[in-house]
Amino acid sequence: MPHTEQIWRNVDAVRREAPLVHSITNFVVMNVTANALLAAGASPIMAHAREEMAELINIVSALVLNIGTLSAPWIDSMFLAGAAARERGLPVVLDPVGAGASTLRTTTAAQLMERVRPAIVRGNGSEIMALAGAAGATRGVDSTRDAHAAADSARALSLRHRCVTVVSGPVDLITDGDEVVLVTGGHALMPRVTGMGCTSTVLVAAHAAVAASPLEGAVSGMAAMSAAGSMAAERAAGPGSFAMHFIDALYALSEADIRARVRVGRP
Amino acid sequence: MPHTEQIWRNVDAVRREAPLVHSITNFVVMNVTANALLAAGASPIMAHAREEMAELINIVSALVLNIGTLSAPWIDSMFLAGAAARERGLPVVLDPVGAGASTLRTTTAAQLMERVRPAIVRGNGSEIMALAGAAGATRGVDSTRDAHAAADSARALSLRHRCVTVVSGPVDLITDGDEVVLVTGGHALMPRVTGMGCTSTVLVAAHAAVAASPLEGAVSGMAAMSAAGSMAAERAAGPGSFAMHFIDALYALSEADIRARVRVGRP
Amino acid sequence: MPHTEQIWRNVDAVRREAPLVHSITNFVVMNVTANALLAAGASPIMAHAREEMAELINIVSALVLNIGTLSAPWIDSMFLAGAAARERGLPVVLDPVGAGASTLRTTTAAQLMERVRPAIVRGNGSEIMALAGAAGATRGVDSTRDAHAAADSARALSLRHRCVTVVSGPVDLITDGDEVVLVTGGHALMPRVTGMGCTSTVLVAAHAAVAASPLEGAVSGMAAMSAAGSMAAERAAGPGSFAMHFIDALYALSEADIRARVRVGRP
Known part of the structure; x- marks a missing residue:
């Protein structure tokens, strides 16, 4: 299970190696996730034309879908x-x-799991439950389930697809189907800023590009997210200033910040 | 005519009921309007694929086009x-x-009025005049007409389509074709931030989802916008910091803020 | 060679004339470049439908591709x-x-140079070298070459296409193939904010709409960018707050700021 030293090693490795992360992502979060990657020391690229996919994949270090x-x-x-x-x-x-809000989303996500076999899937409780085929309604794009309620779905999904599953929430749950890691940190303002979930996904991708394993990358990416969220909340007067301070915090994040603000443990 | 109590009741209802607002909207403002909805307590969803339209409409409380x-x-x-x-x-x-800047925009807007029959249309003076078929040129997407000059067009449009028309400007004019309400507040920095008009549209949609009538929702949405704009301007050093403080203000908006910063009246 | 007075004259002219700038641009930077244009006093429009291109071009003062x-x-x-x-x-x-990262990008850029004959092309060192056909790899969308290394490519490109070429970097190089101008200013945080290069492109377009020549517009647009960047850096705690202060600085930019913060000279 990753400890502060490992988390810090990955935060530092992202800054030194500047992995190029390719995202095929949604229009709402393109700007904020690109800025998060840059603040963390990684390098973003976004493109969606069929014609350039193969060439771009040849020069990048991770892919976000x-x-x-x-x-x-x-x-x-x-x-x-x-x-x-x-x-x-x-x-x-x-x-x-x-996923769970429309057939198009649920089906596309399921087919991507089957055919692309991602190393990591990151969603909120509702999305992970929908993907695992569990009962439970997704309410739009915000979660109606907390991370713990989705723990069984996460483990099942990881075992079925041999991937790491991240269920983000007040406490993030990360599992490879066998080991389960909980990351505690962040702040209640985070769900009031659009794209915070998507931001954690791109950070996990940047960490996965430098980490020893997908599990370690997922944990350290989520831990960096939580530490920066906790730092930003101290200076924020609301979700607008939170979003700004969050980017500054990702940029400034130190080993001491991680140690002071995030707890990584088992259930 | 809505008074402070009604405006506040709707601001509070949006926070308590968290209406899910679906937007099919432009790329430029997706992030900022999603953040405004979240700050106001509502929940945004954005999607444009034909395949998922019917399903998504089934779970939302309002639609923005x-x-x-x-x-x-x-x-x-x-x-x-x-x-x-x-x-x-x-x-x-x-x-x-x-609307008014190209045939595609004017025609599409007119056809949406005819065939979708929106409860509310919100534009600047030029856009409302173009939609009403009045003479007057739209200069790009920024208005060249003030709200008052467009009052006749707004009333005509509301009567023809049985909808509420909002003409935003230094003084916002809201009419159902019969009653006319003016909302005074906001700040001169608002037109220097992209998407402030589009933001007022999504706030009006969130308010319409909880209000007693489209007229009441339009007035209270615009009043919340104006109050937050006035609060943000006090702390802003320019349009960049204004945009951030505006989101914080929407989040923090109290009944006293509305009372102190917005005037709602008749012409 | 433009001096402070000329730069200031263009900054001021953008504020007075409010040129309407049409961008067909990428999804990531639409919001930030629209806000930069508004803060500088210009007016943005973004549209991509074939059906409205001709009409919109009729009402605008500059075009960004x-x-x-x-x-x-x-x-x-x-x-x-x-x-x-x-x-x-x-x-x-x-x-x-x-350009240089995929055949689609390199080819499209080269064809736009040939068939549209832009007055100005603005890229980082890698992109300009790729466009000039020089050896050198583009690493995603961030430059791996500094402005000076690309000087020969810039001159060759300008001579071949009779355009002004801008190579942005710690020192910006601007040339019409004959004259070469260097603009020094800005701050090391700028490449840590997504869309700063694209922002300089839209500012150059706004300046070109009011300037005596494309060369003068390119220099004054880049100088305004550098001055605002230098101002923002003094107040920023990281790339998040930098982005906000940058917009405020563009809005507040004075002749004294340009004089104090930017050096324009020859190699």
């Missing part, structure tokens, strides 16, 4: 990029935004 | 979502961004 | 808008985001 504003041509590119990334052995991270 | 970056497939989805929302009796709010 | 998130229909609209702008004699500014 985010289904928040799907349409047919973007789905095609996700499968194309996913296949190319898998062939190259790159970590692929799936963000199943709104 | 914003024509700021149109293309053929998005127009199709607007009509599809609009028809489904109308069938369910949901409030639909149209934002005719740039 | 940015290839950051290309797809086939957007490429069509870029050629359509570019041809219409050229016919009207409007300044067209090309931002070849990621």
Whole structure:
């Protein structure tokens, strides 16, 4: 189970190695996730044209597939990029935004799990339960389940697809189907800022690009997110200033901040 | 005519009921309008794929159609979502961004008025005049007319389409064709921040989802916008910090703020 | 060679004339570049539908073509808008985001140079070298070359296409193939904020709309960018607050700020 030293090693490695992270993602969060990657020391690229997928996958270190504003041509590119990334052995991270809210989202996410086989999937409780086929309604793109209630679904999903599953919430749960890790930190303002979940997904991808294993990358990415969230909340007067301070905190994040603000443990 | 108590009741109801607002909107404002909805206590969803329109309309409480970056497939989805929302009796709010600047925009907005019959349309003076068929040029997406000059167009549009029309400007004018309400507040920095008009549209939609009538929802949404704008301006050093403080202000908005900062009256 | 007085004259002219700048640009930077234009006193419009290109070009003062998130229909609209702008004699500014990273980007940028003949092209060192056909790899969308290393490519590109070439970096290089101007200013945080390069492109377009020549507009646009960047850095605690202060600085920029913070000179 990763400890502060390992989390810090990955935060530092992202800054030193500046992994190029390719996102095929939703329109709402493109700007904020690109800024989060840059603040963390990584380098973002976003593209969705079929014609350039193979070439771009050749130069990147991780791939994010985010289904928040799907349409047919973007789905095609996700499968194309996913296949190319898998062939190259790159970590692929799936963000199943709104899975459970529509057949298109649930089906696309399930097919990406089957055919792309992402190393990591990160969603809220409702999304992970929808993806695992559990009963439970997704209410739009915000979760109606807390992370603990989705623990069984997460383990089942990880075992079925041999992937790491991250259920984010007040306490984040990360599992490879066997080991279960809880990350505690962050702040209640985070769900009041759009794209915070999607931001944790891109941070997990950047960490996975430098980490020893997908599990370690998922844990350290979520821990960095939680530490920066906790730092930002201290200076914020509301969700607007929180969003700004969060980016500054990601940029400034030190080993001491991680030690002071995040707890990583077992259930 | 709504008074402070009614405005506050709607602000509070949005926070308690957290209406899910579906936007088919332009790329420029997706992030900022999602953040405004979250700060106000509502919940945003954005999607444009035909395949998921009907299902999503089934779980939302209001629909925003914003024509700021149109293309053929998005127009199709607007009509599809609009028809489904109308069938369910949901409030639909149209934002005719740039109507008058191109035939595509003017025609699409006019057809949405005819076929979707939105409960509320919110634009600047030029856009409302273009939609009403009045003479007057739209200059890009920013208004060249003030709210008062467009009052006749607004009343005509409301009578013709049995909708509430909002003309935003230094003084906002809201009419159902019969009653006319003026909302005074806000700040001169607001037109220097992109998407402030589109933000007022989504706030009006969130308020319409909880209000007793479209007129009341339009007035209270615009009043909340004006109060938050006035609060933000006091702390802002320019349009960048204004945008941040505006989101914080929406989040913190109290009944006393509304009372102190907004005047609602008749012409 | 433009001096402080000329730079200031253009900053002031943008505020007085409020040129309408049409961008066909990438999804990531739409919001931030629209806000930069508004803060500088210009007026943004963004649209990509073929159907409205000709009409919109008729009402704008400059056109930006940015290839950051290309797809086939957007490429069509870029050629359509570019041809219409050229016919009207409007300044067209090309931002070849990621040229060199994929064949689609390099080829599209090269064809836009050939067929649209932009007045100005603005990129980082890697992008300009890729466009000039020089050896050197683009690493995603961030530059791996500094401005000086790309000077030869910039001159060659300008001579071949009779355009002004801007290579942005710690020191910006601007050339029409004959004269070479260097702009020094800005801050090391700028590459840690997404869309800062794209922002300089839209500022150059706004300046080109009011300047005596494309060279003068390119220099004064880059100088305004550098001055605002230097001002923002003094107040910023990281890239999040930098982005906010940058917009405020663009809005507040005075002749004294330009004089104190930017050096314009020859190599």
